[in-house]
Amino acid sequence: MKPTRWAGRAAGRRAVVGWAAGGALACLAGVGAFLGIAYRSGLPTVPTPKASDFPVELVSRGAALATIGDCIVCHTADGGAAYAGGRALATPFGTLYSTNITPDRETGIGGWSKEAFKRAMRDGVSRDGRHLYPALPYDHYRRVHDGDLDAIYAFLMTRPATSAPAKANELIFPLGFRPLLAGWKLLFLHQEEFTPRPDHDAVWNRGAYLAEGLGHCSGCHSPRNLAGAEETGGSAYSGGMAEGWVAPALNGAGPAAIPWTADSLFTYLRTGVEGRHGAAAGPMGPVVHGLSRAPESDVRAIATYIASLSADRTAPETPAPPDRTAEAAKANPAAAALFAGACAGCHEGGAPMMTQGRPGLSTVTALQLDRPDNAIRAILQGIHPPTGPAGPTMPPFAASLTDAQVADLAAYLRTRFSDRPAWTSLEAASATVRKEESQP
Amino acid sequence: MSPVLPSLSRRGFLTGGALVVSFALAPRAFAQLAGGGEGGAGPTVVAPDLKGSLKSTPWLDAWIRIDADGRVTVFTGKVELGQGIRTALTQVAAEELDIPPAAITLVTADTERTPDEGLTAGSHSMQDSGTAIQNAAANVRMLLAAEAARGWGLPADQVTTGGDGRLHAPDGRSLPYGEVAARLSLHVQAVPDAPLRRPSDYRTLGRELPRIDIPAKLTGGAAYLHDMRLPGMLHARVVRGPSVGTSLQSPDLDAVARMPGVVKIVRQGGFLAVVAERQWTAIQALRHLQRAAYARTQSPLPADGTGDAVAATLKALPARDIPIMDTGEPAGPAIRTVKARYTRPWISHGSIGPSCAIAQYVDGTMTVWTHSQGTFDVHRVVAELLGLPPERVHAIHAEGAGCYGQNGADDVAADAAVIAKAVPGHPIRLQWMREQEFGWEPLGPGMMTELEAALGADNRIVSWRHAVWSNPHNNRPVGAGGVLAGNEADPPFPAPEGKPIPMPEGDGSRNSNPLYSFANTHVVYHFLKDMPVRVSALRSLGAHLNVFSIESMLDELAAGAGIDPLAIRLDHMRDERARDVMQAAADRFGWSKRPKGDGRRGCGMAFARYKNLGAYCAVAMEVEVDRETGRTLVRRAVAAVDCGQPANPDGVRNQIEGGLVQSLSWTGREAVRFAADRRASFDWSSYPILRFGDVPGSVEVVVMDRPGAPFLGTAEAAQGPSAAALANAIADATGVRLRDMPLSPERLKAALGPV
């Protein structure tokens, strides 16, 4: 993976990658002139609004929007109070800690006015004037309508206040110097509030609004430039990386053996598993966790919009999924035995998982991607049910299979279940993931 | 370790000891019904004056054998299910024989060696077998003392025991039990009034003897049927569709027959199994056969879902109304009436170890090792299924994984016997696969109740109506029609029609009759004999939902009237022991000083006496609710239990603690999912149960001290109260009353709303 990408195991999952490189770039651009534009004033604190200040309908709407934005995932530590922050977001540039967004006066956003909140969401500036790291995807939140930000504000300000002081970030020099972030923003923070496209219907427009704004799908599913900003235009949604996982292209360039439809996307986004594509894994897990609880109509809208991105680029014909058992066994005989003993109980014909309509490997996207990362990560780390205790599960094999065996198995799977070119450097890729796993 | 060894033959058994002069078991009628409190009449009562299972097996040598060398063997028709009964019964016998527990070998259910005590179920083991062994041992001790006294020329009451396996005269002479026993026949009927040892003299009973079976379980010893390895043993897998009511269409038998290591394909009628030299070969053959398409052969399964879906399914079934309780007492007018419906979905037993059995057919005799709760039922089932004379079938219990009712154990035993008959000579070890256990075992039935209760002006309950809808919970197989292999035979043995268990034990009606004193109580059981899902007994049967309903309703009434939940219970309870356990739980919990419900944290309590006949159990717990996710964590729970004289207080704590945690899993998160043509819960990812991340912060169990009081069944006592205490604590914490199980995060979050 490219060094500019945020390749760490960010627990915060969907954070925007690459901002650090942007900061470094800005540093090179010349610090002196830059400090002038970097300054942002603090906004005054206000009395903490009371829960009763907000109409219930507004709070309810905010709740639904916050679910789609998945605020709770990054802003809740393992075992911690909801929205009280403290989750470690590990990056190659150091560790960031999410902040407390409960209405606690001292340690949360209890003293924040609605204006301060909106400025943070749109400009990435804290109430006190400090620049916020683009782990908060404010480049997307700029697209969110004013009224929806009001609703999210109402929702957050009606959460129980939890006292949880921010933990100090642990970033490598000079990235702890926040004014550098102004440079990144100068270059890349130009998004406008979403405007509906008259050539599309209301469902599509709702989906586009949510996906481009709060959902920030392209944050992972678009490539990023050297400065870590999303590529736009023709490259948008052509696939990216997130926390070491491939975020497949959503623009039709993706390798899904069977094209996605709005219906199959809906099932996937809602449940984390779709019978002909696979299960949500890695940073997509928390996305599905949120969407499984979001209003169904909003998830359908997002599915409609995402499906439309590839509508004119996918082959209408459904190819017969390949399953070349003999060829694969000939190419990787030892791996055929590994597959029989380790994988077949779920993934071979006759296995109960197959009878129950879970995805078969010949249609699983991970085996069709150009890069083996997702397959290797799934093998080593397993898959955890994204929406709750029930759902797609795969045990980790890191303890039982060596890197050479993982590589052999991945090669076997590629040969057996895909028509695409063989993967290379598999053992090294496995070793890289394993090394990352073994870090505390 | 005894369970893994083939039992002694009867000849060996009879010649091996000094005392057994003839086989002392009552004749068994072939068509005898299952006993043990889960329906049926149990073994025939021949001595009604005696206590416990002595009523049906009154001869002392059926229970106790003392060899000339002093070795003591105790026989029980009950079996170890992980509930610690081996240890408890050993303690009972040791106490009344007045010998060290280590001197005793306990033999559990074996159709050629032990009394038939029906099922090991319904928390009956201590009441039935514990009481029988206690009295039988007291009889034996009395006879030994009398015989020693006769030899010494002393009055019988001059001879004492000292806990060392010897009889003592006042002048210092003493004789070992074995020597005295050799002069004596124990083939005599027990007398009802043999004196029991005084509780103040107890050396073993009531002590925390470490469980006999635990060391092997911790160290890889041979502890389970699954661990038996017999010479020439082959491995089998039975081949079925994904779940009950499906069958495979054209499985590829030819390919499997050609697989190296496959010994035989057994196909008889609709029954199909594969036998191989190695377990792995059998599994691979199974998987290959399961590639075949399947078809549904029975009516569709109920609509997936809980709450309303369960209610709709049950209400659509024809009901037979069985009055349970009807009292009419003068009472003041109703001031506040609450009406509510409560439901429970179908629940899986969820044994961690899929069911297993070993069967061997040699010289016309079938031996079956089974971990069924009904060893004697397995005997009856196998004999009928295979058309063998009863004396040609020998069923022996060996321990399995916890079953919590009728899981696949009975079916797999019958499956193994069918296979063994087709492969004579070889022991056949058959273990079900995980998905077969989920797909084919009988589930705990879905249920619903409707309650309507009213408080009068003086905060007394002036009327109480309780209606419960349920399928039979008592589908224990007593013949070939009760097991899957019987239904698959050609011609099939028809599945018997479901029958209710009459009160006072009840099945769906179990614990629907409140122990409280309410004026004008009307309880009716809408018995639903037609079963859209294969169901049978699950630990506590209907008590889980009935107690949940009663105890939830009490809190609903109390909350509306501003009465403390403990006060409303005590105000309506006359049974002193019930009052004591409630108070004990409340005191240990700190009920009077508990934090008040504040939107997130809250406390709840509940009580029941299991079946109104068994142990008394009260549970109090404090929960914390995450309002954003609906996730409920039990911060701490306290239970108090009165089970009469506890044989082993730590064993009682273990059972109550376990029952509480298991009930939290059932109540808080479990529901079997259905697709139209199959059960959709097939593994732990589609049927998640409680894991360590969600278990309580702490669980404490207070065991009431009741020296010498009769044993009261304990193992299922916590299920109902724990379920209701959880709902009551959630209601106290959030103001939201959840009436449909599971009380899942999703359900609670939906009820809480976004704000």
Add this chain to the structure above:
Amino acid sequence: MTVTITVNGADHALDIDPATPLLYVLRDDLELNGAKYGCGLGQCGACTVHIDGKPAFSCLTPVGAVAGRRIRTVEGLGSADAPGLLQQAFEKEQAAQCGYCIAGMLMRAQALLDRNPDPDEAQIRAHMQTNLCRCGTHMRILRAIRRAVAMRKGVQSAQDVRP
């Protein structure tokens, strides 16, 4: 083909299909009872053993994959006559009901203690999350693990380390 595996320090050469899951080899060929078949899917942990010191599901580990690697089962922790420290702690707490899950629990917990001799309550619970118990013995299992930690530290009573 012949596969040589090292279990609890002893080498075993087996003529066997290398795909055979280690679980069946341990149970049927080496006649070790500890690891149990629970699900065959890596979801319940009843089959847990250590491979090179790490806890793994033996039901999904092809025996060919572990040739030459160190395998440890619950039998390797101690015996009924000479139980290991963790086994002693489980015995002391009577941390079993049916006990079918317990060998897996022991191996899972042992892996934690080998890596971290003084885990806190949250770490213990998180680590044990992979293993299922149906009898509801969780509280005792947790107590037993805490007791083992205390025993290692020389504290005789686990009371001192209860949360």
